[in-house]
Amino acid sequence: MNSPNDLANLKSSISIDPGNLSLLLESFIRDYMEKLEREGIILGLSGGIDSAVVAVLCKRAVGAEKVVALIMPEKDSAEKHKKDALHFARELNIEARLIDITPYLRKFGSYKLLLLNKVPLPGKLKDTLTKKAYKFYERKTGETPFSASISGFKDKKFSSYLAKGNAYYRIKHRVRMVLLYLYGEIENRLVVGAANKSECKIGFFVKHGCDAATDIMPIMGLYKTQVRELAKYLNIPSNITGKSPSPDIIPGITDEEAIGIPYEKLDLVLLALERGWGISEIADTLEIEEKQIEYIRNLTLKSEHMRRVYLPELQ
């Protein structure tokens, strides 16, 4: 049984010293640029908080003139995110290159995978319909589409929609990865990723995609709420920190809608699980339903395959 001040304890361990942390991450970035003999850095800038934090850290680490940001929207991307990214790069005084990846995705034929793309619809209606499809799936199966999509689809309901949906959005981050490495290699730059610990632990990322399939991941050790604290310290503007986090790869779906739980709760549960707390302890201390904690634990277990490539044990 945990003592009454365990919650305070948990909350205090998740809080960071942003000044020191920033210095540590900057020197980590600088070290690897040197160690891997690169002459600069390349990163994807989405208009969201994670890549904005990474961009500032890179600038502080090696200087603005050595950092290039690729802004890679496609036809589903929200215009606002693209504008925020462009504006932020200008503010940081780092080189930004805008590459619309729609033509690449067209070439791969992935847009045809989504039923909703077969008829011309206004963006807002598309968002609403996507949200409805999400809710419908949850009602019918008792599982979020996100949770269902982490593993394979054998014997699952609506499996062909889930499968096509996966293929549809994941290819976007893989094409972005290809572009980051293409320019990174031509220009001898280190490819820096913006994956964080919360996303990584629950499988809310694209395997072999642009956030994780990189050379280094400076904020991978930080929970999303810690990234937010760091963002405040680094003076990331509110047009970026203030909006609902969203992977911006499925029209209209935010992180919290997809995952089904806000990051403030999620991160505390993940930390408690990491410390080996039992389900009922976590439920009591954090005042969250046991069912929700089991859901999160289940995500961490089911998503293991996304964090690794398996090899046989030979001896």
Add this chain to the structure above:
Amino acid sequence: MNSPNDLANLKSSISIDPGNLSLLLESFIRDYMEKLEREGIILGLSGGIDSAVVAVLCKRAVGAEKVVALIMPEKDSAEKHKKDALHFARELNIEARLIDITPYLRKFGSYKLLLLNKVPLPGKLKDTLTKKAYKFYERKTGETPFSASISGFKDKKFSSYLAKGNAYYRIKHRVRMVLLYLYGEIENRLVVGAANKSECKIGFFVKHGCDAATDIMPIMGLYKTQVRELAKYLNIPSNITGKSPSPDIIPGITDEEAIGIPYEKLDLVLLALERGWGISEIADTLEIEEKQIEYIRNLTLKSEHMRRVYLPELQ
């Protein structure tokens, strides 16, 4: 000092029991297809020995009807490899899909990176010129272009050629990865890679490319010479096992020309290094120049960054 029968010892530890090994690898493949709830397997088939071995193992593991092979040549690929792959898939009775990736690479603009592509030249002449460029680089720098290309290019001679060369050939395997996952996800298939231990240890592969950025890698624990033994046991036809191994991504360059040492030697050196032998012990026992052993050890060290993505240590 090693005893005189150390060489025999080393050679005997690298030899395998192909019958048992095959069974073990088949059950590994079957297990992961089940565990990750997939309904089939997808793999790239290049016409080379590694992917042929993996294809046979997959067929034996889950049955031919559950295996799909993507054959993904592009304009630099040797016609022979494509034909061998197609013919082999037919023989195995697995579904093969031929996808020419030239149009994707054109879209990414990568063909323009190579000077040799700017003028129309017959294939054989291109091969010869590429070989000459390789030799020229070695003469001028005392290092193979392969070794030089593993790390970054800061302060290196001819760095812009090396950088463009990297970008030029690596994107091919990354586009192949994107296609394998695209079809793998649509059809709920496990993505199976063909990377082997020799390549992996010395960095002779594409980071985040189709051989390694997969779901499972059945032959990753095997040195190339062990893959050859397994291929013999699995009756892979001689048109595939008999040709000089080549990544088929740089026109005219075989593995041995790129690496600078045959696999028979390389594998014994790698095993001896793994066992902690000193440079001079290896040189004496295997009758190889110390310089060559240092070259190999250096490749294993320099290529570490290709096998991982770095995170900061936070505690």
